Amino acid sequence: MDRTYDVIIIGAGAVGCAIARELSRYTLSVLVLEKECDVAYGTSGRMSGVVHAGFNNKTGSMMAKMCVEGSRGFEQICRELDIPYRKTGKVLVAFDENDLKALEKIIGTGKANGCEGLRLLDEKQIRAIAPGLGGIGGMFSENTAIFDPFEFCIAHAENAMDNGVDFSFDSEVTAISRDNGIFCVSTPKGTFRSRYIVNSAGLYCDRISAMLGVDKYKIYPCRGQYYILDKVAKDLLDIPAYPVPRPGIGGLGVHLTPTIDGNIIIGPSAEYQDDPDDYSTTREIMDKLFSEAKALLPAIERKYIIGNYCGIRPKQAPPGEGGFRDFTIKEEETCPGLINLIGIESPGFTASAPIARMVRDILGQHVKLERKKDFNPIRKGHVRFRDLSEAEQKKLIEKDPEYGEIICRCQNVTKREIRDAIENRFGARSISAIKYRAWATTGRCNGGYCLAKIVDMLIKDYDMKPEEITYRGAGSELFSGKVK
Amino acid sequence: MKRDCDVLVIGAGPGGLAAACQAKKEGAGSVIVLERDAKAGGILNQCIHDGFGLIRYKKALTGPEYARKAISEAQDAGAEILTSRHVSRIDRKEKGFLVSAYSRDGIEEYQTRAIVIATGCRERTRGNISIPGSRPAGVFTAGVAQNLVNIRNVMIGKRVVILGSGDIGLIMARRLTLEGSKVLAIAEIMKEPTGLARNIEQCVYEFGIPIYVRTTVSRIIGKRKLEAVELSDLDEKGNVRPETARIIECDALVLSVGLIPENEVAQTAGVLLQPNNSVDTDKYLQTNIKGIFSCGNSRHVMDLADYVSEQGELAGLNAVRYAKGQEMESWDEEKTNCMKKGFPEKGTTTCTICPNGCQVRWDEKTGTYSGNKCPRGAKFAEQERTSPMRTVTTTVRCNGTLLPVKTASPVSRTVVRDVVASLKDVDVKGHVKAGDEVFRGSVGKSDVSMVATSDF
Numbered sequence: 001m002d003r004t005y006d007v008i009i010i011g012a013g014a015v016g017c018a019i020a021r022e023l024s025r026y027t028l029s030v031l032v033l034e035k036e037c038d039v040a041y042g043t044s045g046r047m048s049g050v051v052h053a054g055f056n057n058k059t060g061s062m063m064a065k066m067c068v069e070g071s072r073g074f075e076q077i078c079r080e081l082d083i084p085y086r087k088t089g090k091v092l093v094a095f096d097e098n099d100l101k102a103l104e105k106i107i108g109t110g111k112a113n114g115c116e117g118l119r120l121l122d123e124k125q126i127r128a129i130a131p132g133l134g135g136i137g138g139m140f141s142e143n144t145a146i147f148d149p150f151e152f153c154i155a156h157a158e159n160a161m162d163n164g165v166d167f168s169f170d171s172e173v174t175a176i177s178r179d180n181g182i183f184c185v186s187t188p189k190g191t192f193r194s195r196y197i198v199n200s201a202g203l204y205c206d207r208i209s210a211m212l213g214v215d216k217y218k219i220y221p222c223r224g225q226y227y228i229l230d231k232v233a234k235d236l237l238d239i240p241a242y243p244v245p246r247p248g249i250g251g252l253g254v255h256l257t258p259t260i261d262g263n264i265i266i267g268p269s270a271e272y273q274d275d276p277d278d279y280s281t282t283r284e285i286m287d288k289l290f291s292e293a294k295a296l297l298p299a300i301e302r303k304y305i306i307g308n309y310c311g312i313r314p315k316q317a318p319p320g321e322g323g324f325r326d327f328t329i330k331e332e333e334t335c336p337g338l339i340n341l342i343g344i345e346s347p348g349f350t351a352s353a354p355i356a357r358m359v360r361d362i363l364g365q366h367v368k369l370e371r372k373k374d375f376n377p378i379r380k381g382h383v384r385f386r387d388l389s390e391a392e393q394k395k396l397i398e399k400d401p402e403y404g405e406i407i408c409r410c411q412n413v414t415k416r417e418i419r420d421a422i423e424n425r426f427g428a429r430s431i432s433a434i435k436y437r438a439w440a441t442t443g444r445c446n447g448g449y450c451l452a453k454i455v456d457m458l459i460k461d462y463d464m465k466p467e468e469i470t471y472r473g474a475g476s477e478l479f480s481g482k483v484k
Numbered sequence: 485m486k487r488d489c490d491v492l493v494i495g496a497g498p499g500g501l502a503a504a505c506q507a508k509k510e511g512a513g514s515v516i517v518l519e520r521d522a523k524a525g526g527i528l529n530q531c532i533h534d535g536f537g538l539i540r541y542k543k544a545l546t547g548p549e550y551a552r553k554a555i556s557e558a559q560d561a562g563a564e565i566l567t568s569r570h571v572s573r574i575d576r577k578e579k580g581f582l583v584s585a586y587s588r589d590g591i592e593e594y595q596t597r598a599i600v601i602a603t604g605c606r607e608r609t610r611g612n613i614s615i616p617g618s619r620p621a622g623v624f625t626a627g628v629a630q631n632l633v634n635i636r637n638v639m640i641g642k643r644v645v646i647l648g649s650g651d652i653g654l655i656m657a658r659r660l661t662l663e664g665s666k667v668l669a670i671a672e673i674m675k676e677p678t679g680l681a682r683n684i685e686q687c688v689y690e691f692g693i694p695i696y697v698r699t700t701v702s703r704i705i706g707k708r709k710l711e712a713v714e715l716s717d718l719d720e721k722g723n724v725r726p727e728t729a730r731i732i733e734c735d736a737l738v739l740s741v742g743l744i745p746e747n748e749v750a751q752t753a754g755v756l757l758q759p760n761n762s763v764d765t766d767k768y769l770q771t772n773i774k775g776i777f778s779c780g781n782s783r784h785v786m787d788l789a790d791y792v793s794e795q796g797e798l799a800g801l802n803a804v805r806y807a808k809g810q811e812m813e814s815w816d817e818e819k820t821n822c823m824k825k826g827f828p829e830k831g832t833t834t835c836t837i838c839p840n841g842c843q844v845r846w847d848e849k850t851g852t853y854s855g856n857k858c859p860r861g862a863k864f865a866e867q868e869r870t871s872p873m874r875t876v877t878t879t880v881r882c883n884g885t886l887l888p889v890k891t892a893s894p895v896s897r898t899v900v901r902d903v904v905a906s907l908k909d910v911d912v913k914g915h916v917k918a919g920d921e922v923f924r925g926s927v928g929k930s931d932v933s934m935v936a937t938s939d940f
Contacts, residue, residue: 228611277707280618283724303759307611309619394590401588406520406570409748414586446609452631455638466638471621476708478621479632480639480735483663484881484908 005031005166006367008185008194010173010208012036013044014149014349015341015356016200017156022356023363024163027370031192032157032165033185035172037473038428040153040436042202044349046226046279046311048257048265050090050240051145052347055110055118056252061326064113066351066358071115071143073353081155082381083147084260089117090144090240091126093135093296099244103139106244110141117142132236132299144240148260149349150436151381158425159379163372168192169426170474173201176211183212183337196366198359200341203276203314209342212335217328217342220318221276224268225285225310227293230444231410233304234262241296247323252346254292256300261411261439266293266300268311272319281308306444316343329355331362339363382420382437386412408450410443418454422462429458430470431478455479485592489514491803492583492596493563494571494749497526499780500602501554502793503800504563507600510804516594517558518569518585525551526604528789530631532888532937533655533877535682538838539790546877548888548938550789552918574599574753580775581753598775598803601750601763602796605781607652608742610704615647617703622710626652626740633659634879637886641736645713646670647701649677649684651787653740658687660738662878662904667691668732671699671715673722676826680787681834681841684827686874690897702729704737713737743785750778768812769799777803788839791820833868835861872897878904880922882912882940889922892933899928907934916940 007023009016012034023030036042054068078085094100103120110118121129121138129140161167171187176197178184185192201208206217242255257265269285286308294300316325328342339362341355348355360369385393385403397404402416421437422429431447434440434454441447441454455478458464466479490512493500496519507515523529528536531547538544541553558565569585569592580597607625624632624640630652632638642665646653649672657667670677670688675697677684688695696715702724703714717728745761755771755778758764762785763778765771771778779799780792795815802812824841828834832843837860844856844865853862867873873894879886895903912922916936923934 227614278618279707280703281614281616283614283616283702286614286616305612305614306609308614390591393586397586397588397590404586404588404590405568406586409520409570412572445606446611446625448607448609448625448628451628452636455632456636459636459638472708476621478640480642483633483637483639483886484879 003193004182005029005192005194007031007196007198007363008033008183008192009198009200011199011201012039012153012157012167012169013042013200013202014040014153014156014352015344016198017153017160018352018356019198019200019359020160020165021156021163022353022360024160024165025371025375026360027372028363028367030160030165031194032160032167033171033173033187033192034167034169037169037430038426038433038436039157040150041472043311043314043345044153044202045150045436046309047149047346047349048240048255048268049146049149049259050257051085051147052350053090053110053117053141053143054113054115054347055106055141056245057113057324057347058326059109059112062329063324063326063347063351066327066354067347068114069354070347070350070352074145074147074350077353078147080377081159081379083151083155085145085147086260087143087145088239088258089129090141090242091121091129091133092139092141092242092244093126093133094137094139094244095135095295100137102244106139115143130237130239130241132297133241134295134298146240146258146260152349154437155379155381159377161425162379163375167426169428173208173211176208178212181337196337196339196363198339198341200344202344203312205314205340205342209332209338209340212338214332214335214338214340217316217340218318219276219343220315221273222313222315223271223273223278223310224313225281225289226265226267226308227286227289227305228307228309229264229266229300229304230306231262233264233300234258236299237264237297243292243296254289256293256296266290276312276314279310279312281310307446313345314343315345327351327355329358383417385414385417407453408438408440408443410445410449411439413438413440413450415457418457422458428473429462429464430473430476432472485590486595487516487592488595489516490596490807491515491598491600491800492581492594493517493600493602493800494583495519495526495602495604495782496524496555496565496567497602497604497780497792498528498550498554498789499604499782499792499796499799500526500600501558502796503600503602503779503803504565505554505558505561506797506800507804508561508563510801512804512807515563517563517565518571518583518594519565519567520570522568524555524565524567527627530627530634531655532634532879533659534875534890535836536789539788540793544836544875546888546890546937549918552938554793571749574749574776576753576773597807598777599753600796600799600803601747601755601771601776601778601782602780602799603746603749603782605743605785606746607739608744610739613741615701615704618706620704620706620708620710622706622735623704623737623739626650626656626738629656629738630659633663634888635886639663639665640738641665641734643668643734644736644738645701645732645734646738646740648672648740648742649679649695650740650742651679651683653738654679654683654687656738656740657693658691661691661693662901667693668734669715670695671701672697673700673718674698678825681824681826681828681843682836685834686836700724701737705731710735710737743781745782745785747782750776750782767814768802769795769815770802770806770812775806786820787823788820790839833865835864837861837864874900876900876903877937878907880907880910880912880934882916883914887912887916887922887940888937889934890937892921892935895927895930895932899930902927903932906932912940
């Protein structure tokens, strides 16, 4: 391919997509390479969906600064890009005096970080905020919020696309070389050339960096298992509830988070492992998750569980050390033009816009950043039929009768919404692409009702062969073929 | 759009259809059945195997045939069946209820005096039972597998492991085997299979499929596509015994691990549920909301469609009696619990003439049969001993989709696989009615005729 891009971004997770959108404000040519068939397939699609307020991270760290800054601008971005967002606040639950003492320290850290709206709660106050919670007291954070992480990535990528950014999916970077100061990036889709590389490859950022000789980084994958609860348990909790963080663990502790769609999720655990791609759950951890969740919220029952999954944190802190090491975001002296983003774990989503601006500023040291006159910050999301009023629903059905056909009965997703999801702009034709956009198959029946109907649409309306239908892109084929 | 009716039935499976039919017979003016699928019949449409109707029609029918009968009975009685209607909620009004449903024509409203809930059940999933391991493509519940294989013409895998020994799982073990897949194992956590003895015999034993009890799938393996499952034995408390773990390579895992009554619609009206999601009705099948009746699998999961129909009839009858202020009739809870489940007794034959499933034993010395409650059992066992016969049910290609078919009369058990294999290239064109012959030919020494079990 002859074209030379100004910038190639590697990885279409939350941070890669946010950088793509930020750079699309300027007259730069930008390409995003993603190894999977869709956005948010790695760490970004497997997290809690919480906008952090900024009291968890060490004062003075990039994490703390960017988290507070990102948290402040998050709602505005969600408004521009039509991303579901709800400012719920958050509680930390204290079980003993030590926890209460630790909370005072956390409030101190929060204040030093510039995080507002933190206060201690006594037992009565915590019950008033969330009647079902256990504990003897706690802390309230006013500015914590929940959002839809899939829609976040999709929306950023779509908006970047609207503003001229190219995306190439199923394009795993296999090698990078340099030729006269131009990077040549090899993928199964061909070789792409650029003047700058932004490495936002998440769990694989150390490997990408090493392809250019910068091999000083090491990512320690740290798995977090989750349970997801049926919406019938929705009323048990409408605010994220966390334990008081214990030093030395790899995360924030097992917590309960209501999703934007009304399911409660339990998790994540924190287990170091070697494989960045092993998303297995285990019996021991799941049992532990459940009992820890029950301590936080005694009304939880096993019968509410409708699924389990896990995500993997790309940590820089090795197993012995635990905790958080600060983000590394910099242009490598030994490899000018390579901008590395290493160890972008929690609060990566919250910090994504400040991270993107930092990357922009690094680029700005080399190139003249000229704002596009026609940059459009607005992106319209897809219809969420189930959230509309009856009058609005009636209008839609009149416009297109496929809005009157419910395909996913648990989440009330219509045929037209499934069609819109199938015809997504990235060309992702997997079941999970439909799931992340339309939310079909995510309910209590796990696709028991809608999967066969969706498969039927893919075969009849989109001429797919059964063996071409995948769960999550190439290599995850669902079927062996036709019966006859 | 708003319509009035005397009895509104939600769900056009066997329960709902029987309820509608009986409500009309009992003198209801207008009876409407709302069905969310594009076709009435409910889950019967994907149950192409036979064994339905043994009580109600005194003969073995396939699911589509049973559905066809139930639909025409309801229609002949004057009930109106509306498909592609997805009920969103039930509002309680002063005089009865207002039911809202999504359809291609908009949001429809139905004002009714009484409601029969016949919304069936859903399957327990991998998520519900939290099987550890990865989340690859290739894990299906048995009902989804059945729908894909029998209706959508999609094959779920070539090497299959089945977890759970419920009837749908057993039926699918046979079905997948007949379509050329290898069923490597059926694992059941209990000491006995939970399906009917006749299905253990005719779907598992007859195809040489290994069935392991006190065994579970302890891990799912494969990053993107299912590569294998780990089977482990369970101890007395039901805990996995890690030392017994063994890996079985497979590309599909089918879960037949239980059914959950589906009552989300009923709940919008305030119907109270038991912890297992079933409905605690009174003996008249009436829920805690006066005027709302519940029947079939949505009330309490049942083993036979025949009993679902019977219960539906009573719910329909009582809905009318309720609306008219007349005395209602009671449901006899006992009568549905007579079938033989689990392993067949050693050295016996499970009679399939009626759902009792008598375990009939042949005594070589005396030349007599025992264990049968009626003479038909001895006759059946005699046939089984000398030359066992089977009705073969499968599908053939038809106008770009699949048509369920069966042998016009039973054939020798020895040729069952050959019959299915011989239909490989059959491609039926044009209009077909249930009962039409779609294939005739000789298979081995038998002359075989296949008839459609559904219209096209």
